Structures are given as C-alpha cells and as structure tokens.
Amino acid sequence: MRIPVRLVALAAAVTLSACQSKPLVRDDSQFLPFYDGDSDVVAQTPLEELRALQLISTNLVSALVQIPEMRVGSTTLQVSKPRTAFGNTLVRALEEAGFGIQRVSADQGLNYVTYGKRFSETETGPVTDYSISVGEIEVRREYNLTDGSVFPSSVMLVSGSNSIVDIQLDDEIFTEQGGVGDSFISGVGSESIDGPSTDIRTVTVNDYDTTPLEKRTTQVGVLDRARQRVYQEDSKSKPVNLVGFDQLRRTVLIFNDQTSRVMGRGNKQAIRLMVREFRAGDVYSVTACTDVDGRNEQAQTRAIRVEEEFVSHGINASAVQIEPCIRASYRHSSDNSPVAVSVVQYRRSDNFN
C-alpha cells in the first residue's frame, strides 16, 4: 500500500496548524504588577492605551533606574495598590526594573512612590504629562497619544538629583511604532534653570521604522539594559585608582557556563563571607573577562551579576569595580564549559590595623 505523499503532507500541515493556533484572547498579565494589581481596571482599558501606557512607564522607569541615588538592586520602594491603568503598568515596570516593592496601605516608608498623569490645555495645544516621584526625586515627561501611538513631546525632566548626565534614554521604543515623518526630542534636562542636562537631539519617525509587535524591544530588555548601564558606567567613567591600596582577600567564583546568571549557594556564601570583612573605603575588584580580543558581553553580564550580589549586601556600587578585559586566554565562542570570575578585596594601606 502507498499513501500519497501530498495527502499525508496536507494532513500533517492541518494537524500542526490546528495545534499551533490559539484563540485570540487578550492577555492583560503583561500590564499588571506581579502581585496585587487591579485586573478590573486593566481589563476595562483599551489594549492600545495599555500599550501606550506601558511604553510611558518603561520610559520613565528606565530613567529613574539610572539615577545613582535610586540604588537599584538594593532599594525597596513602598507602593499602594494601583487604582488606574497607568498605576498598574508603572508598578509592573518598577518590578521589572529590579526594585524591591513593598505594599503599604497608606503613604508609609522613606521611598514611597507617587505618580500622576496631568492633562492641560495650553497655547500649543493639549498636553499630557506623566510623572513618578520617589522621595525627593521626580522624573517627568510630556507625551502625545494619537491614533494608537504615543510619542514624547518634551525632554525627560529630572528633579531632586544632579547626577543626570549619564542617563541614556532608550527612546527607540517609540520609533518602533512607526510614523509619517513625525519627530520628537530626546534628552534629559533638569527642572531648574542652572541644572545639568544631556545632549538633546531630534528623532524622526518614519513608516519604515514600524516594527511588528512581537519584534519590538521588550520592557524587560529596556530596563535590564538601563540597570546594567548603571553598574557598567560607574566602573568605566569613575574607575577607582588602586594606588595606595593593598590586596587583602581573593576568591574565584565559578559559573556553570557562559550564559548562566545563577551563582549558586557556594558562590553566594563566598560573597557573604567576603562582605563580613568589609571596612569603609575597601574596594572589590571584579574580573570576569579574560578574552584575548578584549570583548565578551556575557563575561560583562557575569561581572554585573557579581556586583549586584555585593550591592544586595549593602555594599555601595562605587566600592565594586568591574575591571576591563585582561586579555589572557583564548576561548572559542562555542565553548560552554564553566567560567571563572575573580574577586579581589583591596584595602587602603593606611586602613590596616
């Protein structure tokens, strides 16, 4: 007996496509905080508006993360249960950014989060601005919501901090929506006249910028990048001069493979033990990259992972120095064997007993 090949192929295709196709159900979970969100409010909000609010929240929080005083990774923010769609997407963005979130019933806590959306009719037309504040620090920006798209209509304004020059905005999340020659300004400024600002540029959005939804930059991607920038930039732009320091302790942490960010209990315990001997002024030097060509993104991620661990024990990020590649070994890109990260604790020579 011979079964027609085309018939079998057709049947197989039908079978597979049937299993693949899913009912088109709206998934609100991506707009809700992991815990204690208001699913009713989100369910009542049109999907396009939710997407716009998610972009705004991502944009504001990615700037907030890069303010050094926020100490992302070791700061816990206090939030009340969100009652609006913007509140829900904003708290979700804060969770994704790596802040600890503590639910409070009123406005308890040193880092209580307030946020708002203000609509005003001005001489230049209607303006909607969105803001988030934590303690003294506030991040604010105006946005235009039109025809299912949202674009910034001002620079990002930061108050309560002078450390804003290193903030980089991932404004391409807006261009991915596409446009017809629309433009917006991108940059960070200060509320005060004599305050600092970053370079300001104009971004034009064209129809060829339109990116399918599934290929757009994710919220997690933007916030991850922003967080990593904080650690990376600190070591790059303000490296600690180790002249006058002596080595005190050294350990080598082993990660299971190139891509792993899981440290494991042994490595975590080693960090815990090193931290207990920390004295003000000490510096931990982290070397993760030993590649001959001097570049290794994954090694950089591992170094940041180690820095995050120190920071979570209360060590200031400025006391952890990520070293550049020491160009010592050749490793093939397909080599996925365990990898080492070396940590050396330095102490000022005059700080020994």
Add this chain to the structure above:
Amino acid sequence: MQKNSAYLEPCTRLLRRRSLHLTASDNADKCVTGVRRLLMFCSLVILIGCSSLADKKSGEDTSGVFEPALREDMIADLVSVLPQLLDPLGNTIQIGSEGPAGNEFVAKKLIDLGYGIQRVDADQGSNHMRLVDMEANDSIDIPTTRLLLSIGDIEISREYGIVKRSMGYSNYPELRWRGDDAVIPVSKLRLAGTRQAVELVGLTKQLDYTAVENELAKQPEFIDGGVQYSALAPIKGGIPTISLITNDIIERVAESASGGPSLQGLNSTRVEVSNLFYGGDSTFESVLDNYNRIAREIVIFPNDSKRLGKTGKLIVRKLVSRFSENSDVIGIIGCSNGRTKLQIGNEGLALGRAKRITEELLAAGISPDKVFDEGCWSPTANTRGFPNRGVVIDLWRRKA
C-alpha cells in the same frame, strides 16, 4: 487499515499518474470519500492531541502528590514564623521569576506579612528565597513530605503528613480540612542559620510517632509542636576558597620558604587564615575590632584527636546559651602544638579541631557567617598562652 488502503488506492493511482481527471468518476468518488474519512480521522487526532497537550499544561507544576491547597497550608505554616526571624519592614526578599509550585503563594504570604518583594531572574540577593521539597520519613504510615523554605542564610523546614477524616482526627480544631484531607506536622519546626527564639504561630500541634516507632503504641500522639535548631543544608560543590594575601603574609611566606610548618591554612568555610603560633593578629581582627570579648572557654582535646567528647559538648552548649543572635559573633582558635603522629600534621589537627567546634555551633543553629575560626599549629610546644591540644572559644559582643 485494509479498508483505508482500499479507499486510498484510487487516489494513489490518480496521483501516480499525475492526472486528476474527473472523467474517472468512480475513482474520483471513492477518492473523495477516502479523503473525507482521512480528514475525519485527522480531526480526531487533532482533538485528542491538542487536548492531551492542554491536559499536560494545566496539570504541570503541582510538585508531588499533594493538592495545591494542602501544599499551601504547609507553606503558610513555614512562613508564619518568619517575622520573628526577619523584620518585615526592614527586609526585602528576592523571588525568582521561575520556581517550583508554591513560589507565587510564598510571595503572596510574604506581601501579606509586609515584606518587600524583589523579582529576580536568577538567584540574586542577600535574602533570596528558595522552596525545596526534601526527602521525607518513609516509615510513617501516612503520606508525608518535608518542605524547606530558605531565605538568605536562614532555613526553615518541617515534615508534614496528610490525615483523613476517617482516621479519627476530625475533632481537632487545629486541623484545616480540605475536603477529606488535612495537613498535620509530623516533626518539630527545624531552624538553621539562626539561634533566634521562635514561637509557633501556624500549626502549633504535631503528630508524634515516637511511641509508634518504639512499638509502644499503635496510634501516634497528638502533642504540642516545638522548635529544633540544626545546621544549614550542605552546599553542593562547596564554597570557593577565599585566599588571604596581605603583604605581611607574602613576606613571611618568602622568609620561610625553606621549610617548617605552613603559615596559612583553610578554615571550615575555606577562608585562608594565618597560623597564630608565629604571632601576629587574628586574621579577622578588622571584624573583631568592633566587638568586645565577653566570655572565653577552652576545650581540651585528647592527644592526636578531634573528638569533642561530653565535656567539650557541654562547654559549647553553655556558650551557645549565652549567644545573642543580633549582637554576637564567635571566634575560635584551634591549636595543635607539639609532636603528632597523624598524617594530617599539626595544621590539619589544629584546623580540624576548630572545624569540629564550628560544626557543633552550626548544628545549634548559629549562622556560618557569625563564626570566625582559625588556628595555631607547630611541631613544638607553645609559649604564647594557647593550649597545645585544645581550642579557644571566644564570645564577642558588638560594642555599644
């Protein structure tokens, strides 16, 4: 199959000829009928296939044989004591975005208790949460499991069993019935990494199988639960070595490169420590600077032995009873000075004795990062006041 092939044969022939002329009407009719049946068969396969996939999806992640509600009762019991160990207002707990069944429930309970929650994509954080199913006691006649909840370096675990109404426990108000089943602890609550006094606030009773195991009774007793302190679960693969590299050490190593006893060794947590026999300060002096010594005990070991003995254990217990969780650390100096017949030499014996005391302290629930063990060793007798075959244990309290 025979039938199917009969239906398919005309199609096969038609396709083989690559001419689908409808003029061969008989064959075409049979072909259409065959295709119809094949499509019906395919639809059936699709339905069965897809539904089985769906079943798998909804059924996954239940972690074992227990109903989620019963598992949640166990988790709620473990989490209930946490505020007595970690202040909710001052501590944020890291929870992985992926984890075993129950992770989300733990998060909800922690939020209810007022803790901050930080979502992490790996195992970041000083208070990273783990929920682990451990092996349970299989000698008990009811289904049991041991759950371990670990937050940072504190571990809370307990063994639970499932009882049925028909077993005669329906009158106990303590039990929360989920249909016909209820969770009941069958062990004390075990704490590791802390000596904090804890009062049970979740499931306060437990089934005690001691009499059953000793064949003194047929039914277990329903008794008040308790708390037991123990050592942390062993770390698979161990802890990376932490080397000591002060200039002073480097110079001394260079001076003594010609031989003699070593000047450093690895302590119980694989931190390199100096040999105090040759003078110098404690390796951990920078930490202990902030503490006052409030008690000192000396445990003497038998010759060439790491055996602690009854007296030694009693001394350690006495010291543990004075240990205050929030302000104290313990310094240990294990010594072996004089000739030894053991292959491990004086270094192995000295640090081994310090390790033996450390193990005893950890078994009593003290966190490993609160114990600073080091040693003094030499093939000749000591003149600096250290015991020749003993361990000095100091209790240090943070300066006010």
